[in-house]
Amino acid sequence: MTERRQFRAIKGTRDILPPDSARWNWFEHTAREVFESYNFGEIRTPIFEEIELFANSIGAETDIISKEMFAWDESGTPVESTLQNHWMRKHLDKLARVDKQPVFANRMQPDLVVRTDGGISVVEFKRRTINQATIANIKEYRKAFREQFPGETSARLLLVFAEEPSEFVRRLAAANEVEIEVLSLSGYEPRQSLALRPEATASVCRAYIEHNMHALPGNQKLYYIGPMFRRERPQKARYRQFYQIGAEVLGQSDAPAIDAEVLEMLLVFFNRVGLTRTTLYINSIGDKNCRPRYVEQLRKELLKVKDRLKEDSQRRIETNPLRVLDSKIPEEQPIIEKLPRISDHLCDDCRAHFAKLKEELNLRGIEYKENWRLVRGLDYYTRTTFEVTAEGLGSQNAVCGGGRYDGLVELLGGPPTKGIGFAIGTDRSILSIEESGNSPKLGGLAVYIAWMGHASYPAAVSVARKLRAAGLAVELPPEEMKFKKSLGLADKLGARYAVIIGEDEVASRTFTLKRLADGDQKKLAEGELLEYLESERRR
Numbered sequence: 001m002t003e004r005r006q007f008r009a010i011k012g013t014r015d016i017l018p019p020d021s022a023r024w025n026w027f028e029h030t031a032r033e034v035f036e037s038y039n040f041g042e043i044r045t046p047i048f049e050e051i052e053l054f055a056n057s058i059g060a061e062t063d064i065i066s067k068e069m070f071a072w073d074e075s076g077t078p079v080e081s082t083l084q085n086h087w088m089r090k091h092l093d094k095l096a097r098v099d100k101q102p103v104f105a106n107r108m109q110p111d112l113v114v115r116t117d118g119g120i121s122v123v124e125f126k127r128r129t130i131n132q133a134t135i136a137n138i139k140e141y142r143k144a145f146r147e148q149f150p151g152e153t154s155a156r157l158l159l160v161f162a163e164e165p166s167e168f169v170r171r172l173a174a175a176n177e178v179e180i181e182v183l184s185l186s187g188y189e190p191r192q193s194l195a196l197r198p199e200a201t202a203s204v205c206r207a208y209i210e211h212n213m214h215a216l217p218g219n220q221k222l223y224y225i226g227p228m229f230r231r232e233r234p235q236k237a238r239y240r241q242f243y244q245i246g247a248e249v250l251g252q253s254d255a256p257a258i259d260a261e262v263l264e265m266l267l268v269f270f271n272r273v274g275l276t277r278t279t280l281y282i283n284s285i286g287d288k289n290c291r292p293r294y295v296e297q298l299r300k301e302l303l304k305v306k307d308r309l310k311e312d313s314q315r316r317i318e319t320n321p322l323r324v325l326d327s328k329i330p331e332e333q334p335i336i337e338k339l340p341r342i343s344d345h346l347c348d349d350c351r352a353h354f355a356k357l358k359e360e361l362n363l364r365g366i367e368y369k370e371n372w373r374l375v376r377g378l379d380y381y382t383r384t385t386f387e388v389t390a391e392g393l394g395s396q397n398a399v400c401g402g403g404r405y406d407g408l409v410e411l412l413g414g415p416p417t418k419g420i421g422f423a424i425g426t427d428r429s430i431l432s433i434e435e436s437g438n439s440p441k442l443g444g445l446a447v448y449i450a451w452m453g454h455a456s457y458p459a460a461v462s463v464a465r466k467l468r469a470a471g472l473a474v475e476l477p478p479e480e481m482k483f484k485k486s487l488g489l490a491d492k493l494g495a496r497y498a499v500i501i502g503e504d505e506v507a508s509r510t511f512t513l514k515r516l517a518d519g520d521q522k523k524l525a526e527g528e529l530l531e532y533l534e535s536e537r538r539r
Ligand code: HAM
Pocket: 198, 199, 200, 201, 230, 232, 237, 238, 239, 240, 242, 243, 244, 246, 247, 248, 377, 398, 399, 400, 401, 402, 403, 404, 405, 420, 421, 422, 423, 424, 425, 426, 427, 428
């Protein structure tokens, strides 16, 4: 006998069942209503993308990218055969054998390195826009090649591109003694590293660029609802598949009024869903003019106290000193409190932007607290950053995070663009609403149809359909039951009314309507029944 295995949801994921799912729908529906009243439109992006999209935006050194990605490689078309069909055919006489591949430090491995007897090496690039990463790679490929094939001083490095490289790349290649050949690899699907999205801002920027949305009139105001994936250690209010509702504004303006309106919309939404015991924290982390100088100063000060910091913070002094400010370790707190503050190092433009933002928030009656340590765990932020915390969640109490990311679209190969947005954690928000006792009473079963005797069945089917068409939730038992049992089930299902149809009712062409809360009962004709229950629904 084969042993039967019971399956369970993977750790860090969960099922959302009725009636909880009704609360989720209500939460998301309310977000749509509020966001659309601010003229935001919904964008739906895929839940997986190229891993490089996330690495280039969120930052390779962040926890999300370095530890928490669900990623895998797609095989694509074998590049060997593709090359054989194209370039190799042309150069067949020069080719010898496929040799070992150099190992590259970053994830952007070429698909194949072929060495020829003549000391020529072919590096095949993945098809993608020729960008900063490609330029960096030329240097890296050259270095890796030299390290792995020492003594091959006469070896030439030949880069094969599937697309025309820019003039800049050509010049850079020439300066590095690298030859370039462009091939049209028709039918070739490159191998790709893909990842489940850990967040959606990068995807929204990718879509903005891909669909030329900068050419559309006005700012692009987009919102999204859906699951995100991070391989974090599961705990209360922290999941590996969790849900976000996010909003982004992309366009030419970085007016602080946009930041303020986005925050107003967020708080109007939280208010509408009863998430009221919250605190909004704001900060400005400067821009590319003032932040590098501040970070250097911070690094210097951190080096002075390095011995008193724990391992994570010590490492971050090198990789990302700003993240030390995020530390929650009690012993580090007095040290961090004495570090230089970004607010004292903002350039004039950033300082003015932050002052104006606070003015705009005051104008809207929005309460906030400044928190100079709010640097956030993603690298793309400039200037405004913010977070909303809620009560009742323990250590995972951030229900929303966001900020400005001017320059991110450009970094991803798009035109100069300003951006700001936020993402609400749905799981945590709903948990907090439940714990505060603010959950609304939603829907539920309105009518249970208790029928008995075959003669009453057609009337039961017909009235169920009419009540459902009128917008009521109706349960029609598929099999005949004794009245006592049937009404018992109606009670257990939490129905508000039972419509009873038996021999008497069929004979008199009426229905008995019973209010289950108090047992009150009356006989009604079909028209009266529909009218009565419809008016009940509206109450
Ligand atoms: P984030 O701060 O990484 O920002 O995530 C936003 C919210 O998602 C958090 O405040 C939290 O409520 C929720 N969240 C994050 N991780 C988990 C988890 N493992 N379990 C449950 N909830 C979680 C972003 O994602 C940015 N994309 C926000 C943004 C949009 N910035 C600009 N535009």
